[in-house]
Amino acid sequence: MKASSLRLAVQAAVLAVLIPGTGVAGELQDKIDYCKNCHGASGQGFRGFYTAPRLAGQQVQYLENQFKAISEHRRDNPIAKKFMVPVLESVPLGMRPAIAKHFSELDPRPADGGPGNLVAAGKKIYEEGIPDENVPACAACHGPDAKGSDMVPRLAGQFYPYLVAQLKGWGKGYRSKDPVNVTDDNTMLPIATAMTGEQIAAVSAYLSYQR
Amino acid sequence: MKPIKITVAALAIACSSVFALAGHAQVRSCNAGAGAESWPIEPDKYVTRNCAFCHGPGVQGRAVAPRLAGQHADYIVKQIEYFRDKSRNGVFALRYMSHVAVQIQPDYECEVAAYIESLPPEPAADNGNKALVPVGEALFQGGSPGDNIPACIFCHGQEGQGVGRFPRLGGLSYNYLQRRLTQWGEGFHSNAEIMPGVASKLSPDQIEAVASYLSYVK
Amino acid sequence: MVSLRLRSACAHNEQSAGMAGLVASVIPRLYTAAFGLAALAAGLALQSQSASALPAYARQTGQTCATCHTAFPELTPFGRQFKLMGYTSGGTRCDDGSAKSEETQIPLAVMAWPATYTSYKNKAANPTSPPNSINDNDWLPGQFSLFVAGQYYCNVGGFAQMTYDRPGNGFSWDLTDIKYAKTTTVDGIPMVYGIAATNVPGISDPWNTLNAGFNFPWIVSEVAPTPTAATMLGGNTWGGRVGGVGAYVWVNNMFYAEIASYGALDPRALTDVGVDPTDGTARFSGGAPYWRFAAEKTWDKNSLMIGTFGMYANVTPTNAGVGNILNIPPQALALGGVTDPFLDIGLDSQYQWIGEHNAVTVRATYVWEHQKLNVEYNPLIGTAANPTDELNDLNINASYIYDRKISLTVGYFATWGTSDTGLYSNYNGNGSPNSNGWNFDLAYLPFMDGGPDLWPWFNARIGVLYTHYDEFNGTSGLNYSTNYATNNALVKASGNDTVFFYTWLMF
Numbered sequence: 001m002k003a004s005s006l007r008l009a010v011q012a013a014v015l016a017v018l019i020p021g022t023g024v025a026g027e028l029q030d031k032i033d034y035c036k037n038c039h040g041a042s043g044q045g046f047r048g049f050y051t052a053p054r055l056a057g058q059q060v061q062y063l064e065n066q067f068k069a070i071s072e073h074r075r076d077n078p079i080a081k082k083f084m085v086p087v088l089e090s091v092p093l094g095m096r097p098a099i100a101k102h103f104s105e106l107d108p109r110p111a112d113g114g115p116g117n118l119v120a121a122g123k124k125i126y127e128e129g130i131p132d133e134n135v136p137a138c139a140a141c142h143g144p145d146a147k148g149s150d151m152v153p154r155l156a157g158q159f160y161p162y163l164v165a166q167l168k169g170w171g172k173g174y175r176s177k178d179p180v181n182v183t184d185d186n187t188m189l190p191i192a193t194a195m196t197g198e199q200i201a202a203v204s205a206y207l208s209y210q211r
Numbered sequence: 212m213k214p215i216k217i218t219v220a221a222l223a224i225a226c227s228s229v230f231a232l233a234g235h236a237q238v239r240s241c242n243a244g245a246g247a248e249s250w251p252i253e254p255d256k257y258v259t260r261n262c263a264f265c266h267g268p269g270v271q272g273r274a275v276a277p278r279l280a281g282q283h284a285d286y287i288v289k290q291i292e293y294f295r296d297k298s299r300n301g302v303f304a305l306r307y308m309s310h311v312a313v314q315i316q317p318d319y320e321c322e323v324a325a326y327i328e329s330l331p332p333e334p335a336a337d338n339g340n341k342a343l344v345p346v347g348e349a350l351f352q353g354g355s356p357g358d359n360i361p362a363c364i365f366c367h368g369q370e371g372q373g374v375g376r377f378p379r380l381g382g383l384s385y386n387y388l389q390r391r392l393t394q395w396g397e398g399f400h401s402n403a404e405i406m407p408g409v410a411s412k413l414s415p416d417q418i419e420a421v422a423s424y425l426s427y428v429k
Numbered sequence: 430m431v432s433l434r435l436r437s438a439c440a441h442n443e444q445s446a447g448m449a450g451l452v453a454s455v456i457p458r459l460y461t462a463a464f465g466l467a468a469l470a471a472g473l474a475l476q477s478q479s480a481s482a483l484p485a486y487a488r489q490t491g492q493t494c495a496t497c498h499t500a501f502p503e504l505t506p507f508g509r510q511f512k513l514m515g516y517t518s519g520g521t522r523c524d525d526g527s528a529k530s531e532e533t534q535i536p537l538a539v540m541a542w543p544a545t546y547t548s549y550k551n552k553a554a555n556p557t558s559p560p561n562s563i564n565d566n567d568w569l570p571g572q573f574s575l576f577v578a579g580q581y582y583c584n585v586g587g588f589a590q591m592t593y594d595r596p597g598n599g600f601s602w603d604l605t606d607i608k609y610a611k612t613t614t615v616d617g618i619p620m621v622y623g624i625a626a627t628n629v630p631g632i633s634d635p636w637n638t639l640n641a642g643f644n645f646p647w648i649v650s651e652v653a654p655t656p657t658a659a660t661m662l663g664g665n666t667w668g669g670r671v672g673g674v675g676a677y678v679w680v681n682n683m684f685y686a687e688i689a690s691y692g693a694l695d696p697r698a699l700t701d702v703g704v705d706p707t708d709g710t711a712r713f714s715g716g717a718p719y720w721r722f723a724a725e726k727t728w729d730k731n732s733l734m735i736g737t738f739g740m741y742a743n744v745t746p747t748n749a750g751v752g753n754i755l756n757i758p759p760q761a762l763a764l765g766g767v768t769d770p771f772l773d774i775g776l777d778s779q780y781q782w783i784g785e786h787n788a789v790t791v792r793a794t795y796v797w798e799h800q801k802l803n804v805e806y807n808p809l810i811g812t813a814a815n816p817t818d819e820l821n822d823l824n825i826n827a828s829y830i831y832d833r834k835i836s837l838t839v840g841y842f843a844t845w846g847t848s849d850t851g852l853y854s855n856y857n858g859n860g861s862p863n864s865n866g867w868n869f870d871l872a873y874l875p876f877m878d879g880g881p882d883l884w885p886w887f888n889a890r891i892g893v894l895y896t897h898y899d900e901f902n903g904t905s906g907l908n909y910s911t912n913y914a915t916n917n918a919l920v921k922a923s924g925n926d927t928v929f930f931y932t933w934l935m936f
Contacts, residue, residue: 250531
């Protein structure tokens, strides 16, 4: 790093610590507040006319990968394209890790829930998979508590309709590539496309209540 | 943690926030069947008798009283609560609606609201600035990410039609929209979810543009 | 509110004594029906388990005066709509499913003028005092009125006032407007239509421009001098002396049309309603058509109305004319079809702006009258010098109301027309009916946004009206004063200037 940019970085860091709300730190807070307009005051997600998913407690690596994929027009499901592409254009690259870190540390209760009568079946799928259809146990990658790790996303407490839309989306061809190794198929592609609509609904309902 | 037990019937109620969001007042979700056993009203006659002399015979709006026709029932019910507890504290709201709202009995407010939602709305097409409509449309559709202003359509829908507790904005009077947006920036009605924060970021020109655009939406 | 005091439009007896010389005045209306004093206890007992949080929940609409009035009696667009829809908004006395609660509302209200003070510029030195006379510079309690107002039943509602008037004749029927109104939609266009029974031509009108009880000056002294000549509609000649039925429509919140027909009450009926049939006021024979058309546009805080109105009456002058040598009663002539047809055509306009704290209203009303004096011009019966006369009335005024509490209204008025030495006699003999001058009203209304906790529906208007004449009964110079206390003393026009202080309370 050049000396001048190092100095600037130190200055910004000092300012951010000493004078919150001004300069870079203020801009960061403003941007986080902007995210929360749609993603909820505690990052728990928000359902307006459209639905913005829960970001609270999400894995930092996963968030950063999605920021990058959206910015590079590689996350192609329609709502992401419609809303998130212009949003991320306004978020400087240097700010993104701090945003991801902020949301990863939030821990509100799940904001909404799917059909309660499907939860038991969904729990079974989550913990055991669907062997007949070569669907592995979700818990194997996403963790027994559905909180994910590194680039594997947290699913616990995510909105039911969002989970359903994402799982079905792979069946429609959305998000078909891996967000990091962009020429590889997305890990979820064979899994999601092997699940029936009822299985998708069940596991999504189960996850929507996980704390 | 155990999953919350919620009946299917309750879940079938669309759109409204049964769960408190960050300290905002809980609002009853409105089911069109509610109120049948309460004070027996005929909603069309009720609205004509009690609302029309200010909001106009078809509650399409009159003077400073906004159009209600076509507005979402959940939103109407929530506003009635805001008028009752004087959260909606603009001068006109306090002078007129705070006294009205305390007379609307909770037993039948959902029925009245559902009837009002069923009325076809007519666009105000009043004195908005037609030249600013494209600017307003762009702002409504995309917000202004650089200014941290979210896209209005995210809550209010592609044509400003709203859903649930998010009001229909398309076709409301320019003056009414302009006044509401300005008042949030001035600190009125400060518990209106995200609107105070969003509206206070809008410049007067942006308010004029988006209010103009919306007033002409069919 | 001032009871109807009517001036004879064809007064060839300009020395008309007493009450007939007084101008009808505006009567404020109260639809937020408070309990009458007698009903107060009953009313409190009837306040049941309502969901309402308001104490003394008795008002029909449950709203403060400020919803319908800028400064009573001046109306807002909501007040106009309330009147146009038949006074029934908010009412619970109907089983059609429109009632907002089970609470009973009693449509009674009371008005009082506990203290008024009138001062004339020129005081009489030693006035002769006929019985019941009032000296000038006098404090005196003004009139007291009882109203039955609001929703009577379902779509029938009204405004009916009974007034006890000092100095006066006991109780009399005052302003009355009873309506049956329905709201409907035709081809998607909202429409209100109704029928009305009234005793004042023009009282149905919701704008404060017609001299039918609710125009400016809002309240006048009962003992102040007033000019003699006025058009039928400009001077509210027939108020309280007629009965009429009409029909009206209010289309798309913009267009108003009303047609009515009036008949003059005969002397027996006049006595029944508390009016003195011998006070010199003329009558008319047969039916007198009345019409009114107006267009109003409201947008946000503004409203603008332009309108026209008129009336046609076959006037039968009183038979007190000096020229009536044969003492033929004009009513007998009327049976033979001989009357004095009067035609009034008027134009009016109102602009109103109501902000969050202040309000401004500007009004202009003009009436042109043509009088065909078949009877009055007949040398054996009447006194007119001309076979026809014309008369004009103009009233232009503007109110500014600050914070719903302080109201200032300034108005210019003028009457002018054909000089007729037979009909209008004055000291210099020019036969001119002309008068003009200015009114200034300054008032304090502390309770427009709600009364005291003990009685939230109480309202009050405390103010002062200064009336200045530049010309009075045909001259700006010396003339006989119509102030009967001064009893034919000679004063200049400005000698009739009056300061009138009033306390106007509504319960």
